[in-house]
Amino acid sequence: MRFSVYRYNPESDQRPGMQSYELPDDCGAIMVLDAMLLLKEQDPSLGFRRSCREGVCGSDAINMNGRNGLACITPIDSLRQPIELRPLPRLPVIRDLIVDMSQFMAHYKAVKPWLINDDPEPEIERLQSPQERDRLDGLYECILCACCTTSCPSFWWNPERFLGPAALLQAWRFLADSRDQAQSERLADLEDPYRLFRCHSIMNCTDVCPKGLNPTRAIGLIKQLLARRVL
Amino acid sequence: MNIPGARSSSQSGFIEWLLQRLTSVYVAGFAVYVAIVLLVCPPVDFEAWRGWFGSGFVRLGWALFVVLLLIHAWIGMRSVFMDYLHPLWLRLSVLVLTATGLLALGFWAAAILLRVAP
Numbered sequence: 001m002r003f004s005v006y007r008y009n010p011e012s013d014q015r016p017g018m019q020s021y022e023l024p025d026d027c028g029a030i031m032v033l034d035a036m037l038l039l040k041e042q043d044p045s046l047g048f049r050r051s052c053r054e055g056v057c058g059s060d061a062i063n064m065n066g067r068n069g070l071a072c073i074t075p076i077d078s079l080r081q082p083i084e085l086r087p088l089p090r091l092p093v094i095r096d097l098i099v100d101m102s103q104f105m106a107h108y109k110a111v112k113p114w115l116i117n118d119d120p121e122p123e124i125e126r127l128q129s130p131q132e133r134d135r136l137d138g139l140y141e142c143i144l145c146a147c148c149t150t151s152c153p154s155f156w157w158n159p160e161r162f163l164g165p166a167a168l169l170q171a172w173r174f175l176a177d178s179r180d181q182a183q184s185e186r187l188a189d190l191e192d193p194y195r196l197f198r199c200h201s202i203m204n205c206t207d208v209c210p211k212g213l214n215p216t217r218a219i220g221l222i223k224q225l226l227a228r229r230v231l
Numbered sequence: 232m233n234i235p236g237a238r239s240s241s242q243s244g245f246i247e248w249l250l251q252r253l254t255s256v257y258v259a260g261f262a263v264y265v266a267i268v269l270l271v272c273p274p275v276d277f278e279a280w281r282g283w284f285g286s287g288f289v290r291l292g293w294a295l296f297v298v299l300l301l302i303h304a305w306i307g308m309r310s311v312f313m314d315y316l317h318p319l320w321l322r323l324s325v326l327v328l329t330a331t332g333l334l335a336l337g338f339w340a341a342a343i344l345l346r347v348a349p
Contacts, residue, residue: 157314190245193313197244200310226245 002082033071047096058145068147088150111171116182132178139173148205154198162198165205165215172218254303285347297340
């Protein structure tokens with residue numbers, strides 16, 4: 001198996017480069033992450049993030065043969081060789097495949113991803129009907145791996161100002177929550193030309209989401225809600 | 232600087248998005264109407280064409296079409312420039328050129344519509 005891996009150490013390298021690696025075909029690697037762990041045995045200087053190795057934590061999101069995904073749930077057989085491994089696009093590289101997620105997390109924080117409810121806390125819990133709870137399906141499952149946001153051209157062009165699909169999916173997750181009381185404030189924060197409205201429904205986000213979520217639909221529903229308030 | 236009472240965001244993104252969609256409804260509808268007229272009962276000669284084009288309602292329809300089309304084009308072009316043109320001087324220059332071009336088209340259309348008045 002042949003690999004071409006993005007290497008960059010800002011402390012010692014003038015510029016990034018691609019390094020070739022090889023593994024025997026019978027090395028036992030099934031997923032890309034298995035192969036990366038074997039490569040790291042070969043070359044301990046190779047840097048990447050990983051944790052749960054089963055598609056739950058989102059740490060090992062990288063770009064494989066030009067497409068974002070989680071290395072731990074991407075079968076090697078599904079990729080043409082040499083398999084090109086690169087960091088997530090448009091985020092600053094800390095080292096090799098490790099990117100700086102500060103901007104991504106700042107956007108996430110900006111949509112206030114928590115329940116805002118000023119009523120006195122009930123004794124047990126804030127109740128929802130089964131239908132109200134159903135509206136949160138397909139929203140709460142996001143693992144914040146950043147595959148969607150870093151594959152979005154609108155984020156590439158305006159990374160500081162456009163919130164990106166991951167943050168906007170979470171914005172809708174709280175707009176759609178029957179227990180939340182800050183709908184007007186949340187909507188008002190999204191009406192400027194950049195935060196929400198740089199989205200042009202390109203749908204790269206929905207295409208790459210490793211959890212099968214649909215941020216484009218969530219963004220469309222936010223726009224619909226905004227329109228319904230004035231029409 | 233934090234101005235008390237001032238909102239951190241404006242509504243302009245939403246208003247532009249909504250205008251873009253509302254104008255497109257009329258522009259598309261009118262285009263279909265014109266296509267049907269030309270297919271079903273095309274004016275046979277210049278006089279017939281002028282007669283149709285110069286009648287009050289059709290002229291009003293065209294005038295509205297041109298105005299809404301220019302608004303639609305302006306919002307769309309501006310949106311593209313916001314995506315791709317980041318240096319302020321470049322975006323401003325291109326916006327001025329676009330506005331000049333669109334206004335020129337508007338004046339030209341207005342001149343035509345006034346000239347065909349019966």
